[in-house]
Amino acid sequence: MTLKALFAASATAALLLATSASAAELTVGFSQIGSESGWRAAETSVSKSEAAKRKINLKIADAQQKQENQIKAIRSFIAQGVDAIFLAPVVASGWDAVLKEAKEAKIPVVLLDRDIDPSGKDLYLTAVTSDSVHEGAVAGEWLAKTVAGKDCNVVELQGTVGASVATNRKKGFDSVVAKNANLKVVRSQTGEFTRAKGKEVMESFIKAENGGKSICAVYAHNDDMMVGAIQAMKEAGLKPGKDILTVSIDAVPDIFKAIAAGEANATVELTPNMAGPAFDAIVAFKEKGTVPPKWIQTESKLYTSADEPMKVYDSKKGLGY
Amino acid sequence: MMLRIPRRGFAQVLALIVILMINRLVSPQFFNLHLQDGRLFGSVIDVLNRGTPVALLSLGMVLVIATGGIDLSVGAVMAIAGATAASLADTHSLPVVLASALAVGLTCGLWNGILVAVLRIQPIVATLILMVAGRGIAQLITEGRIVTFTSPDLVWMGNGAVLGLPTPVVIALGMLLVTAAVVRGSALGLLIEATGGNARASELSGVGTRAMILSVYVWCGLCASLAGVIAAADIMGADANNAGLWLELDAILAVVIGGTSLFGGRFSLVLAVAGALIIQAMNTGILLSGYPPELNLLVKAVVVLAVLLAQSPRLGDLSRFTARWRRTKS
Numbered sequence: 001m002t003l004k005a006l007f008a009a010s011a012t013a014a015l016l017l018a019t020s021a022s023a024a025e026l027t028v029g030f031s032q033i034g035s036e037s038g039w040r041a042a043e044t045s046v047s048k049s050e051a052a053k054r055k056i057n058l059k060i061a062d063a064q065q066k067q068e069n070q071i072k073a074i075r076s077f078i079a080q081g082v083d084a085i086f087l088a089p090v091v092a093s094g095w096d097a098v099l100k101e102a103k104e105a106k107i108p109v110v111l112l113d114r115d116i117d118p119s120g121k122d123l124y125l126t127a128v129t130s131d132s133v134h135e136g137a138v139a140g141e142w143l144a145k146t147v148a149g150k151d152c153n154v155v156e157l158q159g160t161v162g163a164s165v166a167t168n169r170k171k172g173f174d175s176v177v178a179k180n181a182n183l184k185v186v187r188s189q190t191g192e193f194t195r196a197k198g199k200e201v202m203e204s205f206i207k208a209e210n211g212g213k214s215i216c217a218v219y220a221h222n223d224d225m226m227v228g229a230i231q232a233m234k235e236a237g238l239k240p241g242k243d244i245l246t247v248s249i250d251a252v253p254d255i256f257k258a259i260a261a262g263e264a265n266a267t268v269e270l271t272p273n274m275a276g277p278a279f280d281a282i283v284a285f286k287e288k289g290t291v292p293p294k295w296i297q298t299e300s301k302l303y304t305s306a307d308e309p310m311k312v313y314d315s316k317k318g319l320g321y
Numbered sequence: 322m323m324l325r326i327p328r329r330g331f332a333q334v335l336a337l338i339v340i341l342m343i344n345r346l347v348s349p350q351f352f353n354l355h356l357q358d359g360r361l362f363g364s365v366i367d368v369l370n371r372g373t374p375v376a377l378l379s380l381g382m383v384l385v386i387a388t389g390g391i392d393l394s395v396g397a398v399m400a401i402a403g404a405t406a407a408s409l410a411d412t413h414s415l416p417v418v419l420a421s422a423l424a425v426g427l428t429c430g431l432w433n434g435i436l437v438a439v440l441r442i443q444p445i446v447a448t449l450i451l452m453v454a455g456r457g458i459a460q461l462i463t464e465g466r467i468v469t470f471t472s473p474d475l476v477w478m479g480n481g482a483v484l485g486l487p488t489p490v491v492i493a494l495g496m497l498l499v500t501a502a503v504v505r506g507s508a509l510g511l512l513i514e515a516t517g518g519n520a521r522a523s524e525l526s527g528v529g530t531r532a533m534i535l536s537v538y539v540w541c542g543l544c545a546s547l548a549g550v551i552a553a554a555d556i557m558g559a560d561a562n563n564a565g566l567w568l569e570l571d572a573i574l575a576v577v578i579g580g581t582s583l584f585g586g587r588f589s590l591v592l593a594v595a596g597a598l599i600i601q602a603m604n605t606g607i608l609l610s611g612y613p614p615e616l617n618l619l620v621k622a623v624v625v626l627a628v629l630l631a632q633s634p635r636l637g638d639l640s641r642f643t644a645r646w647r648r649t650k651s
Binding site for chain 1: 348350353357358360362363364367371464465466467469480552555556557558560562563564604605608609611613614615617
């Protein structure tokens, strides 16, 4: 406790001497999982820029996919007496002990992107995550609106079998299909979230569905599979985006290139900006004592050709996707 | 040059025909073909085209396995070669890109070969090193993202056509002929089989077993890098995380389905490629069938089991035995 006070005091003093920043300047420690995917890299770089925007001092510890590294990082953040800890948990269980330590040190913890087991519910302040069921529903609603009551045979490229994101994105889309009698999922196969598999599966779908003539739309659980599927459609002499509508999820930069070229129609964003809302919650909590809701849901924004795709592409391509 | 198509290929050819027939049943348009932008288009072409990476891998793998070894690193080598090709594609000419990617494959093969042949490390452990490290190397090259390119020359390697056939199929066919010419056109194939059959006896009778082992790993690396270039060209990008992932297992399976023993010795190039086609015909059939994806792996396992059972010598004995029993009864 005293250590923390001492640290905070000296840090504030140093800052007051060095810059004219406000005394409320915060230090946040962020235990990041690693950089296993482009999205993860983008999340890290957005966290840095969001911190800089708010003049928050952000310390990032890369755990390289290991929970033990994350626990070590959290303990070191506690020892340093940071003002808040962000945690992107690599697994759901095994956090109780270390989060209790943070609670005892009165350091609020915010979970980013993933949740932990319910047993740890009162050990963290809030969780900022996306709702992947909702993402699927947003994709479905776009399609329902676009076809406007006309009959539409949809083929679905699922993510890896058993992955919770894939299950949820399917569930969300299916919920919209159930409400719209004109929409029908005629084929659904796994493209394992990769471009190569997405292309291979789409090639087969096209052959099985009368050379693609009876397909009205493709729904892919991620953009990478859609990029592959777009190639398969082009090679089959079809015009993706016109002959066959496309909607996918994630909003990675390459899909915006396809949208700009008229080869893809829509994508639902899984925002890499999880840290932004988390910073806002922490600042409000520290300054006004506002306790945020237990779950802050990030926006699942829909992008189409009306959203200046090349501009979005330019803003996203440097993020490390 | 003698392309040995041994009598023992019966089970594999039968399996391939049966699977193609089943595919025809689940998807009536299976054998339909038409020209699309100067390229044949149809499910059979898909089987050949999608089967190419594993077929190329199996061409290298079958020689490695014939010496009694195994190469687990081929999938990772694919990723490294693909990453190399994709990062050079837009700034260099195709010959440079290809040469660099293949050089990477050769180097990887040489590394494995030295570990196994010179340092005498067990093949499964020696190649496991590159299997793990290789994907990391590929990720370093791509900086963890999917590197895309637009170079039409390299794209042609994956999506182009030669006389209507997809380029990858033609490349694989060419590699099969070259490999067959080299190992069956000379005594090399026999020496490889001798090395795998009994390395010590071969050594004593003057076979350069060390050179044999080294060269099969180098060849395997070369085939893997070619497969990697094709995989990258196919999606116009290098995906270091997923390119060639688990394909080493498919390649080993193709070799085993092709009737080559994991203990080494006799091998067949043509049947290994047939094994790769059996696996792909099955994959394509599953995709066309419309079954839920949860069944994919189960169906695959059952078919592989059936093909392997059909080859089992014990089962052959059993059928002869029942035939004799029936004869004596009548």
